[in-house]
Amino acid sequence: ENVFVATGGLLWDRSERWILGYNRHLRFCFVNEVELWGIKDGLELLPERNYDSVLIQTDSIEAINAIQGQAPNSSDLILVRRIYQLLSRIEHWIIRHIPREDNKEADGIAKLVQEKREGLQVFESSPLGN
Numbered sequence: 560e561n562v563f564v565a566t567g568g569l570l571w572d573r574s575e576r577w578i579l580g581y582n583r584h585l586r587f588c589f590v591n592e593v594e595l596w597g598i599k600d601g602l603e604l605l606p607e608r609n610y611d612s613v614l615i616q617t618d619s620i621e622a623i624n625a626i627q628g629q630a631p632n633s634s635d636l637i638l639v640r641r642i643y644q645l646l647s648r649i650e651h652w653i654i655r656h657i658p659r660e661d662n663k664e665a666d667g668i669a670k671l672v673q674e675k676r677e678g679l680q681v682f683e684s685s686p687l688g689n
Contacts, residue, residue, distance in 0.1 A: 565584050565585060567672070579683055582669050594617050594618075595639065599638060602645035602649075603645060604681070612650060613649050614655065664687060
């Protein structure tokens with residue numbers, strides 16, 4: 560199914576303190592790719608912050624299966640291959656499913672996308688007032 564979508568996410572440190580949030584207008588893409596875009600964007604923001612350990616939390620079982628269930632060399636999905644490239648630069652990473660209701664802050668940031676805005680938008684502090 561092809562729909563108009565946006566994605567968003569946030570990065571916290573180990574003490575669950577805000578590092579940054581981000582969102583992106585995706586124009587039109589397949590619903591099962593939306594969460595993968597959010598994961599990819601978050602991973603691309605990490606290298607400049609020197610983190611060697613990452614916990615990815617998502618409410619999308621499909622995204623987890625795409626990342627865990629395919630060998631990097633056999634993936635046909637360019638987005639999953641890019642995520643593998645980014646993860647290969649991180650010493651330790653874990654991906655974990657969380658209930659949708661625990662993902663409200665990331666969903667809130669995604670909803671802040673301005674329709675006409677292209678590219679990744681980064682927030683140094685929470686735009687949600689948290």
